[in-house]
Amino acid sequence: MQTNRVDVMYVHDARTPEKAAFAGAYEAFQELHDAGKIGYYGLSTHLGQDATVLKCVELGWYSVLMVAWNFFSPPSLTDTLKAAADKGGDFRFLYPLEASIKEKIETIAMKIYGADGVDYLPEAEAKMGLKNTCVLPKSEGFDFDVYICWNIQSALDPTSAPTGKYLYTGYLPLTEKEATTPELVKKIVARLPEFMEEVYPGFKASMDWKLDVVCWKLEGVAKSISQAGTQKVPVKSEHVRGLYFAGDTARGYGVAMDCAIVSGMICAGEILGKDFGFH
Numbered sequence: 001m002q003t004n005r006v007d008v009m010y011v012h013d014a015r016t017p018e019k020a021a022f023a024g025a026y027e028a029f030q031e032l033h034d035a036g037k038i039g040y041y042g043l044s045t046h047l048g049q050d051a052t053v054l055k056c057v058e059l060g061w062y063s064v065l066m067v068a069w070n071f072f073s074p075p076s077l078t079d080t081l082k083a084a085a086d087k088g089g090d091f092r093f094l095y096p097l098e099a100s101i102k103e104k105i106e107t108i109a110m111k112i113y114g115a116d117g118v119d120y121l122p123e124a125e126a127k128m129g130l131k132n133t134c135v136l137p138k139s140e141g142f143d144f145d146v147y148i149c150w151n152i153q154s155a156l157d158p159t160s161a162p163t164g165k166y167l168y169t170g171y172l173p174l175t176e177k178e179a180t181t182p183e184l185v186k187k188i189v190a191r192l193p194e195f196m197e198e199v200y201p202g203f204k205a206s207m208d209w210k211l212d213v214v215c216w217k218l219e220g221v222a223k224s225i226s227q228a229g230t231q232k233v234p235v236k237s238e239h240v241r242g243l244y245f246a247g248d249t250a251r252g253y254g255v256a257m258d259c260a261i262v263s264g265m266i267c268a269g270e271i272l273g274k275d276f277g278f279h
Contacts, residue, residue, distance in 0.1 A: 017055035235267040
């Protein structure tokens with residue numbers, strides 16, 4: 001092993017309190033520890049864990065326990081482990097619990113495995129579910145803080161981009177007034193590449209092309225021509241009294257849920273005889 005010292009020596013797969021209490025192993029550990037060959041004495045257990053862990057706590061021999069604890073574990077094991085932790089000792093986490101997932105990964109990589117650092121591919125960040133928030137504040141002239149959503153589509157579908165390239169999509173909701181105000185649109189168009197440069201240094205220099213599209217009214221998902229635009233059915237039936245329609249294929253505008261909501265507002269206006277601002 002090319003080392004003169006082992007940090008932790010385990011009694012492996014102890015399934016009973018009796019195995020955890022085997023004095024011969026503890027005596028050997030004491031001898032090796034006094035000689036500077038062993039740092040800590042540990043035990044791993046995967047079956048019969050409750051009784052085994054409680055015995056370890058009672059004995060006070062062990063500094064490290066390796067247990068099989070996950071979402072399949074019985075609640076009793078959680079209580080047992082909490083009781084063991086409450087006994088105290090010199091245990092401490094390797095990193096602050098409030099650290100980000102990246103900070104935790106980097107701490108493990110650098111402190112345990114001796115890495116110089118960690119580099120992340122966009123695909124890896126996508127799989128980790130990392131989200132970076134890009135916001136244009138209300139103070140910039142918008143009605144509300146504008147949250148810009150973005151994703152790297154090619155991380156999920158590599159065929160959406162050429163080999164070695166990535167397809168990135170950014171999108172955000174605007175009011176009709178904002179979408180038709182050039183000054184506000186320019187702020188968004190300028191902010192997106194700057195934001196990506198902050199996330200991925202070198203992003204702007206590596207861009208092959210980009211397309212900025214602004215829509216002040218969007219069409220919902222249409223399964224046929226008759227379900228789009230002016231061809232959509234009106235919310236009030238022309239043939240059956242008291243029959244109304246609402247949904248993304250009835251009169252309205254927007255995408256998916258937005259379209260259905262607008263359609264519902266138009267429908268409610270027809271039924272109640274009120275103007276909710278959608279026509």
